[in-house]
Amino acid sequence: MPQHSADATAETPIFRQIVDHLRDRVLNGELAAHAPLPSERSLAESFDVSRMTARRALEALDAEGLSYREDRKGRFVSPKRxxxxxxxxxxxxxxxxxxxxxxxxxxxxxxxxxxxxxxxxxxxxxxxxxxxxxxxxxxxxxxxxxxxxxxxxxxxxxxxxxxxxxxxxxxxxxxxxxxxxxxxxxxxxxxxxxxxxxxxxxxxxxxxxxxxxxxxxxxxxxxxxxxxxxxxxxxxxxxxxxxxxxxx
Incomplete structure (x- = not known):
């Protein structure tokens, strides 16, 4: 069962809605520095979207500098610059x-x-x-x-x-x-x-x-x-x- 809902009728693309959701969790402290982020699979299941959409969201978060990847370990919340x-x-x-x-x-x-x-x-x-x-x-x-x-x-x-x-x-x-x-x-x-x-x-x-x-x-x-x-x-x-x- 999806834990979150994405609005397919909104002007904002679904992957950007996921980015906004994750960004809010980072900025309000719910996800602390170095905390693990959801995998592509779990994020796709949580929002009932394809893994490609989940991947785009995570890559966009990387591009904003809000997350980082460690080889063979996954993605984590970036600390303060x-x-x-x-x-x-x-x-x-x-x-x-x-x-x-x-x-x-x-x-x-x-x-x-x-x-x-x-x-x-x-x-x-x-x-x-x-x-x-x-x-x-x-x-x-x-x-x-x-x-x-x-x-x-x-x-x-x-x-x-x-x-x-x-x-x-x-x-x-x-x-x-x-x-x-x-x-x-x-x-x-x-x-x-x-x-x-x-x-x-x-x-x-x-x-x-x-x-x-x-x-x-x-x-x-x-x-x-x-x-x-x-x-x-x-x-x-x-x-x-x-x-x-x-x-x-």
Whole structure:
């Protein structure tokens, strides 16, 4: 027996009526963050609709950022989005830790590599220059949010990999090497997650994510760090302040 009724005569498509119903349950707190959502089958039975209609409703909820999928586990209610003000040159980790937010950093891998053409171009140095590379997984409230890989000049930070990298690298470089971030060149785009990235973030391979790349410069304008992040799309919310110059 259907538990809910959809109005087939209404102007609003049936799948949108289902989306509205689920959205209301999320927004009023009936479905809490990370709570499981109904499967296609149970949703179809509950509203007496086809599984295709139920699937469209769930996919629309994903598109709104109100739900997320975990590989082979199902769909869940998205937690509150993480706001990252990219105009602020303090790193996300530094700001979150300063505000007392729950942020866990897991060191996934680290090592020293020669700069390839892409990294050499980003950091404005010769190819094959030794770089320290470290990859970290960031969790908020125990939930994987984004994966980050950073590259820094090994000669400038020789013993960096011996430090505890489960903290803000911005603070670490400032505290032990006296190098502060002053400016950054930031690029944001959508891309498919590679299988290894998706696995660490609990998603299916090639799931769409939001990629952020930044070249960080010191007070002299010298690039000293290149960072690459891949975020779960339903968690990310980037903001910035625009400065409007005078028209010449």
């Amino acid at each position: 993480i706001t990252y003000n990219i105009s602020d040159m303090v790193s996300f980790a530094a700001k979150a830790q300063a505000c007392g937010d729950t942020l866990d950093i897991e060191l996934v891998s680290h090592g020293t590599i020669p700069a390839d053409a892409r990294l050499a171009r980003a950091l404005e140095l010769p190819e094959a220059t030794p770089l320290h590379r470290y990859t970290r997984l960031f969790r908020t409230d125990g939930h994987a949010a984004f994966l980050e890989t950073e590259y820094v000049l090994a000669s400038r930070f020789p013993d960096l990999l011996g430090h505890d990298l489960r903290q803000s690298s911005t603070r670490l470089l400032e505290q032990y090497y006296g190098i502060s971030a002053r400016t950054g060149d930031i690029t944001i785009r959508m891309r498919a997650m590679q299988p290894g990235e998706a696995s660490l973030l609990g998603l299916a391979p090639y799931h769409p994510g939001i990629a952020l790349e930044q070249v960080i410069r010191d007070s002299d304008g010298c690039a000293f760090c290149f960072g690459s992040q891949i975020w779960r799309g339903e968690l990310a919310e980037f903001s910035a302040q625009a400065i409007v110059g005078e028209l010449g």
